[in-house]
Every structure is written in C-alpha cells, then in structure tokens.
Amino acid sequence: METRARRSLWHHAKELGRNCKVTERMESGRSDQKTPRLYVLLTARGGQLLLVLAIAVLAIGGAIGGYLFGLDLIHHDLAAARERIQQLQPENQRLKKAIVDQNAKLVELQTELTSVQAALRAIAPSENTYNVSPNQSLIVADGHLTIGLIGSPTNERVNINVNGKQQLAATGDVIRIALDPSTTCQVGVQSFDMFKAVLTASCAAVKPR
Numbered sequence: 001m002e003t004r005a006r007r008s009l010w011h012h013a014k015e016l017g018r019n020c021k022v023t024e025r026m027e028s029g030r031s032d033q034k035t036p037r038l039y040v041l042l043t044a045r046g047g048q049l050l051l052v053l054a055i056a057v058l059a060i061g062g063a064i065g066g067y068l069f070g071l072d073l074i075h076h077d078l079a080a081a082r083e084r085i086q087q088l089q090p091e092n093q094r095l096k097k098a099i100v101d102q103n104a105k106l107v108e109l110q111t112e113l114t115s116v117q118a119a120l121r122a123i124a125p126s127e128n129t130y131n132v133s134p135n136q137s138l139i140v141a142d143g144h145l146t147i148g149l150i151g152s153p154t155n156e157r158v159n160i161n162v163n164g165k166q167q168l169a170a171t172g173d174v175i176r177i178a179l180d181p182s183t184t185c186q187v188g189v190q191s192f193d194m195f196k197a198v199l200t201a202s203c204a205a206v207k208p209r
Contacts, residue, residue, distance in 0.1 A: 128202045133195065137161065141203040145177070145185055153192040160199070162187050182206050 130138055130147070137148030148161040160167045160175070167175050167187075174188040185203035192198065 128200050129190070130199050130201065131196050132199055140201040141185055144179060144183065144203045145187065145201050147187055147199060147201055149197050152194050153197055158189060158192045158197045160187065160189070160197070179203070 128141075130140060132138060132147065132149040134149050134152045137146055139146050146161075146163055150159040150161055150166060153159075157168050157170050160169055162175060162177060169175060169189045171189055171191055174186050177185045177187070179185055182205055183203055184206055185201065188200040190198040190200060
C-alpha cells in the first residue's frame with residue numbers, strides 16, 4: 001500500500017511538472033505574440049534601412065513641396081506685377097503726353113523770350129540808350145521819365161516829348177529835368193535819322209551840399 005501511494009504521488013508530481021512546462025511555453029508564446037511586428041521590423045537591420053529610406057523620402061518630398069510652393073508664390077507675384085504694369089500704362093501715356101506738351105510750350109516760350117529780347121535790344125542797344133521811332137513813347141529811368149519822338153526827325157533837329165513837354169534838340173544836346181529837389185534826370189540825343197532817334201535817359205539823386 002505504501003509503495004502504491006508513493007507511485008501515485010510521483011506520477012502526480014510528474015503531471016504537474018508537465019503542466020508547468022506547457023504553461024510556461026504558452027506564456028512565452030503569448031509574450032512573443034504581444035511584441036509589435038513594427039518594432040521587430042525596425043529593430044532588425046533591414047528595418048533600419050527602411051527607416052532611413054523613409055526619412056530620406058520624406059525629406060525629399062518636403063523639399064520638392066517647398067520648391068513648388070515657392071514657384072507658386074513667384075508666379076503669383078509676377079502675375080500681380082504684370083497686372084499693375086497694365087494698370088499703370090494709361091497713366092504713363094498720359095504723363096508722356098503731358099511732358100511732350102510742356103516741352104512744346106517751353107519751346108514756344110523760349111521763342112517768345114528770344115523775340116522780346118531782340119525787340120528790347122533794338123529799342124535799348126545798351127544801358128540807358130534807346131532807339132525811338134516816330135510817334136513812339138517809352139517809359140525809362142526806372143519809371144521816372146516818359147520820352148517820345150513827335151513825328152519824324154528833320155535834317156537838323158528832333159522834336160522830343162519828355163514827361164509831356166516838347167523839346168527841340170539836335171545831336172549832342174542834353175535836356176535836364178528836375179523831378180524834385182532830391183532827383184534830377186537828363187535826356188540826351190546821340191543821333192537821329194528819318195526813321196528813328198537814338199536817345200539816352202537817366203536819373204540820379206542830388207548830392208547834398
């Protein structure tokens with residue numbers, strides 16, 4: 001009886017040992033099943049290569065995307081610039097026309113100025129000297145005198161109007177006029193012919209004695 005009991009206990013222990021080993025194997029299998037496949041792939045040598053390739057592809061893709069985005073911005077800016085240029089073309093044409101008109105007006109004014117200067121030189125060839133035609137009057141000496149030639153000169157004399165007073169004078173004569181106690185003026189006859197008389201006119205302050 002004792003021997004049978006021992007055999008029964010040994011057999012029972014053996015079965016328990018087998019069950020423990022099976023349980024350990026099952027637990028180990030379950031543990032292996034719980035490990036992610038992606039982790040396994042990435043930790044393997046080939047997985048690391050795939051990771052590097054994926055990062056490289058992402059970097060290249062990002063660079064290409066940034067480049068395309070930059071090109072799109074440049075294209076947009078160029079289109080906006082062309083549109084702005086088209087909008088400014090009418091204003092540019094208007095300004096060009098205004099400049100052309102102003103240049104033409106400037107040329108016209110320059111021509112008029114040249115004509116006036118020529119006329120002034122004909123009347124006053126030098127300072128305080130005036131060419132006076134028959135029946136013409138001039139305001140001279142800073143507005144102090146009005147001189148005029150009455151009719152055409154004769155062979156010997158000219159009839160000069162000085163501030164409303166007629167004076168007969170020959171070549172070389174000087175007519176003196178006292179405007180007031182502080183100012184005196186004089187009109188001289190340089191020469192004359194049938195068509196004009198060359199007169200001088202000036203005024204000066206009287207020096208106190």
